[in-house]
Amino acid sequence: xxxxxxxxxxxxxxxxxxxIKSKAPYWIQTHGGSLGGRVVGWEGGALLLGGDQHxxxxxxxxxxxxxxxxxxxxxxAIAAAKQSAYGLFTDGRVARFSGGWxxxxxxxxxAIEGSAAWGASELSMTDDGHLLLIANGKLRVLEGGALxxxxxxxxxxxxxxxxxxxxxxxxxxxxxLYFNGAGRCDKIxxxxxxxxxxxxxxxxxxxxxxxxxxRRRANVWSRLPAPSKYRTGQTATDKQAxxxxxxxxxxxxxxAEGAVFLxxxxx
Amino acid sequence: xxxxxxxxxxxxRSWRKIALICAAACAIASAAWQLKYRSFLYxxxxxxxxxxxxSLPARHALLKFVAVAACGALAFSVxxxxxxxxGQTAWTxxxxxxxxxxxxLPLLSVPEIEFQHPVFTAxxxxxxxxxxxxxxxxxxxxxRVLPDLSRxxxxxxxxxxxxxxxxxxxxxxxxxxxxFHAAVCDASYEINSVAGIVRHGYPTxxxxxxxxxxxxxxGPYFINHVPFADYLFAPFFLLYRHGSxxxxxxxxxxxxxxxxxxxxxxxxxxxxxxxxxxxxxxVLTPAVQGFCLHDIHANxxxxxxxxxxxxxxxxxxxKTAFAFGLMTAICREEAPxxxxxxxxxxxxxxxxxxxxxxxxxxxxxxxxxxxxxxAYLMPHFGGKPxxxxxxxxxxxxxNGGSLIAALLLNPLGALFSSTGEVKLEFLAITLGSVGGxxxxxxxAGWFIVPALLLLVPAGDxxxxxxxxxxxxxxxxxxxxxxxxxxxxxxxxxxxDDGVAKRRRRIYVGSYVLASALLxxxxxxxxxxxxxxxxYGQSPLRRxxxxxxRDIIGYVxxxxxxxxxxxxxxxxxxxxxxxxxVLTTWAINPQFxxxxxxxxxxxxxxxxxxxxxxxxxxxxxxxxxxAATEPDISRLRHDTKRWKVFFENPSGVxxxxxxx
Numbered sequence: 001x002x003x004x005x006x007x008x009x010x011x012x013x014x015x016x017x018x019x020i021k022s023k024a025p026y027w028i029q030t031h032g033g034s035l036g037g038r039v040v041g042w043e044g045g046a047l048l049l050g051g052d053q054h055x056x057x058x059x060x061x062x063x064x065x066x067x068x069x070x071x072x073x074x075x076x077a078i079a080a081a082k083q084s085a086y087g088l089f090t091d092g093r094v095a096r097f098s099g100g101w102x103x104x105x106x107x108x109x110x111a112i113e114g115s116a117a118w119g120a121s122e123l124s125m126t127d128d129g130h131l132l133l134i135a136n137g138k139l140r141v142l143e144g145g146a147l148x149x150x151x152x153x154x155x156x157x158x159x160x161x162x163x164x165x166x167x168x169x170x171x172x173x174x175x176x177l178y179f180n181g182a183g184r185c186d187k188i189x190x191x192x193x194x195x196x197x198x199x200x201x202x203x204x205x206x207x208x209x210x211x212x213x214x215r216r217r218a219n220v221w222s223r224l225p226a227p228s229k230y231r232t233g234q235t236a237t238d239k240q241a242x243x244x245x246x247x248x249x250x251x252x253x254x255x256a257e258g259a260v261f262l263x264x265x266x267x
Numbered sequence: 268x269x270x271x272x273x274x275x276x277x278x279x280r281s282w283r284k285i286a287l288i289c290a291a292a293c294a295i296a297s298a299a300w301q302l303k304y305r306s307f308l309y310x311x312x313x314x315x316x317x318x319x320x321x322s323l324p325a326r327h328a329l330l331k332f333v334a335v336a337a338c339g340a341l342a343f344s345v346x347x348x349x350x351x352x353x354g355q356t357a358w359t360x361x362x363x364x365x366x367x368x369x370x371x372l373p374l375l376s377v378p379e380i381e382f383q384h385p386v387f388t389a390x391x392x393x394x395x396x397x398x399x400x401x402x403x404x405x406x407x408x409x410x411r412v413l414p415d416l417s418r419x420x421x422x423x424x425x426x427x428x429x430x431x432x433x434x435x436x437x438x439x440x441x442x443x444x445x446x447f448h449a450a451v452c453d454a455s456y457e458i459n460s461v462a463g464i465v466r467h468g469y470p471t472x473x474x475x476x477x478x479x480x481x482x483x484x485x486g487p488y489f490i491n492h493v494p495f496a497d498y499l500f501a502p503f504f505l506l507y508r509h510g511s512x513x514x515x516x517x518x519x520x521x522x523x524x525x526x527x528x529x530x531x532x533x534x535x536x537x538x539x540x541x542x543x544x545x546x547x548x549x550v551l552t553p554a555v556q557g558f559c560l561h562d563i564h565a566n567x568x569x570x571x572x573x574x575x576x577x578x579x580x581x582x583x584x585x586k587t588a589f590a591f592g593l594m595t596a597i598c599r600e601e602a603p604x605x606x607x608x609x610x611x612x613x614x615x616x617x618x619x620x621x622x623x624x625x626x627x628x629x630x631x632x633x634x635x636x637x638x639x640x641x642a643y644l645m646p647h648f649g650g651k652p653x654x655x656x657x658x659x660x661x662x663x664x665x666n667g668g669s670l671i672a673a674l675l676l677n678p679l680g681a682l683f684s685s686t687g688e689v690k691l692e693f694l695a696i697t698l699g700s701v702g703g704x705x706x707x708x709x710x711a712g713w714f715i716v717p718a719l720l721l722l723v724p725a726g727d728x729x730x731x732x733x734x735x736x737x738x739x740x741x742x743x744x745x746x747x748x749x750x751x752x753x754x755x756x757x758x759x760x761x762x763d764d765g766v767a768k769r770r771r772r773i774y775v776g777s778y779v780l781a782s783a784l785l786x787x788x789x790x791x792x793x794x795x796x797x798x799x800x801x802y803g804q805s806p807l808r809r810x811x812x813x814x815x816r817d818i819i820g821y822v823x824x825x826x827x828x829x830x831x832x833x834x835x836x837x838x839x840x841x842x843x844x845x846x847x848v849l850t851t852w853a854i855n856p857q858f859x860x861x862x863x864x865x866x867x868x869x870x871x872x873x874x875x876x877x878x879x880x881x882x883x884x885x886x887x888x889x890x891x892x893a894a895t896e897p898d899i900s901r902l903r904h905d906t907k908r909w910k911v912f913f914e915n916p917s918g919v920x921x922x923x924x925x926x
Contacts, residue, residue, distance in 0.1 A: 020824055028891075031805030031817075043897050046890075059890055059892060060806070233378060235305075247894075249896060265829050265830060267829075267834055267916040
């Protein structure tokens with residue numbers, strides 16, 4: 001794949017009239033026509049809280065892109081990291097999902113005792129498996145079966161994205177971004193007010209209130225392209241984002257219509 | 268001084284002209300409007316009963332376009348009427364008809380119309396081509412002679428066609444290989460096979476390790492297929508030991524059908540210009556192009572072999588032709604069926620005893636080869652021809668006899684099974700690309716035999732998808748019957764004068780060329796509307812822009828060779844050459860030139876995959892076919908057996924620790 005091939009490529013391209021996308025990352029819609037509202041990345045790919053409030057997993061087995069993980073519970077929120085996943089039932093209880101990573105393996109929910117009283121509204125997990133929650137508007141971590149407050153306790157938060165240890169990005173109601181960790185709660189400058197975030201140790205993904213998508217790596221923000229949708233009879237049209245999710249090597253996005261996308265290039 | 272005829276008579280004489288002027292003006296207005304309001308066009312045409320409220324301003328705008336066109340039409344109509352009043356009685360209509368046909372062009376540029384409505388699209392292609400051919404024929408009426416090409420000119424034009432095919436299609440297939448859009452099935456299979464031929468003298472297979480439980484890898488490919496066509500690719504791999512050489516080799520071999528087509532056209536149409544026309548029809552055939560992009564398959568090589576066999580027979584190189592006939596028969600285990608069609612054609616298409624004898628010899632050889640492949644060679648290695656692709660049988664048993672019995676004893680059932688929507692669509696796409704002239708080419712109807720035997724009993728939609736290798740049996744028949752159809756019109760009316768012959772040939776030639784160009788634009792890949800990049804059912808494909816029945820994935824532009832791909836190749840190039848490897852699905856074709864290159868989790872088999880290899884290479888590309896992170900985690904934690912040999916943001920190589 002050396003540079004010597006360049007001239008040959010150029011000649012071939014000119015003769016073909018071939019078009020090649022720019023090298024910038026782009027969003028590829030996942031197969032299978034799924035629709036959902038929330039997406040999180042985990043070791044097995046993506047977990048989607050579907051429009052039916054149930055949990056779906058991508059990629060599935062051969063020719064079955066989306067596999068239902070568990071049809072028996074209606075969920076409000078999900079969180080996952082590596083092989084672990086938690087869900088927030090519609091009745092307010094928080095439960096851990098047990099089962100292998102394989103999309104075909106079975107699994108079940110184990111509700112955490114007393115969690116219905118927490119007032120949980122959002123969940124997130126860190127790389128090393130801690131469960132973070134927003135309980136009654138405050139950031140909390142689950143330790144030893146009980147909730148513990150963290151450094152951003154003074155904030156009223158609406159979204160959380162765990163990184164590692166007690167590290168977590170949070171959003172307040174105005175869309176301002178803060179980082180909880182190392183005994184501090186620091187405000188992070190964001191280019192625009194944000195509404196949804198997802199993170200791991202090396203990057204933060206965010207959906208702005210205007211539906212644009214942003215990535216923060218090594219303290220540098222960059223705007224990602226909008227997801228493009230291809231429909232019969234139409235040229236590609238850009239859509240606004242609704243939610244984002246990250247796993248170690250993949251970034252997922254749900255657009256405003258509920259379709260799920262995967263970023264083409266994580267490097 | 269001219270004598271004026273009464274107005275009534277003038278109107279009677281010119282109403283056809285005036286009507287066509289109005290039609291052309293409306294059509295041109297419509298075409299211009301379509302170009303401006305493309306986003307409403309699909310629903311406007313294909314949902315005519317629904318008036319999208321958002322489209323109302325556009326609909327009102329159409330009235331303005333028509334009003335402007337009406338002014339022009341009025342002027343031309345008045346002019347025609349004046350000429351009629353001055354006594355003109357003979358009119359030409361070709362320009363107005365062509366103008367009217369322009370209405371279809373903007374519609375053809377609407378995304379996905381060609382795959383959403385293939386039959387309707389075929390009708391539009393044929394109508395426009397007819398109008399264009401008429402225009403060209405009439406406008407070329409002043410040409411006194413239609414000069415034939417010199418030998419040199421013909422060589423240059425055919426050579427250009429071949430170079431264009433190999434350059435463009437080879438480039439796209441190479442691009443999909445280096446950007447990790449090639450698939451295990453069957454890029455890995457065939458690259459593995461070709462590498463085996465070079466290293467061991469016979470085709471080998473390792474990625475399908477499930478065939479070889481308890482046996483050493485690589486195993487002989489004959490357990491799965493008899494891909495003797497891969498021997499044609501082997502010299503390329505011998506020169507450059509890289510999987511991409513096989514990708515290019517397939518295009519080079521598929522392209523040589525251009526020369527066979529030239530010989531056929533040269534003889535059947537009796538001129539070099541006819542030969543060049545036939546050669547370019549082959550180059551522009553979407554199916555032939557598509558076969559080079561659906562990874563690599565041995566059975567599609569039958570197409571250029573058949574074209575060469577027929578072509579050499581036509582120029583009286585009978586031994587060479589017979590050799591290509593035999594090469595057709597040995598491409599793969601089902602290829603003798605293709606060669607039987609060829610042999611029958613030689614036997615019965617003319618009263619030529621020598622051809623009959625060669626045809627008979629080919630039929631008999633093919634029958635022997637078919638029996639040898641399916642009843643001896645494959646079973647000897649533990650395999651058998653696949654019958655699971657077929658669903659039309661006479662008896663409860665799923666075997667060749669039961670299949671043939673169903674065709675012979677239940678022909679109405681076979682006919683009914685051939686009229687499914689997907690089959691009719693495939694027929695429209697395939698035959699439309701050569702102007703539907705195959706229906707006048709029954710002289711070459713013997714080439715339908717392979718399609719009857721291999722396609723009619725099949726029910727799987729992938730058999731009827733453009734570019735998918737299973738659809739190959741229909742393609743030689745479509746090409747040769749279409750060329751025979753061109754010949755039917757080209758040579759028709761031997762007693763006509765030179766002018767009539769010339770007109771007819773220009774008409775047929777421009778008609779079929781227009782059909783081929785439009786079909787190539789819609790369904791092909793050379794300067795086409797879209798690129799038919801990926802084949803296979805979701806989520807086997809990486810891209811997911813546009814789909815045909817979830818089998819063909821086609822894109823508006825090729826994916827980039829970005830940083831992720833560059834880093835992935837860096838990973839690949841770090842792996843020692845030709846050591847046993849286990850890889851993830853997305854990058855297996857890039858290792859398929861290794862003797863042993865297994866794929867997670869596809870290869871399976873016993874002993875377990877990881878115990879059969881020294882290196883495991885796992886990509887971090889977007890998780891479409893399978894998430895690779897669990898495999899990375901698992902091997903990272905298995906420190907007793909594995910250590911990280913190399914890693915970057917696109918992938919990781921694990922090396923087995925010394926025992």
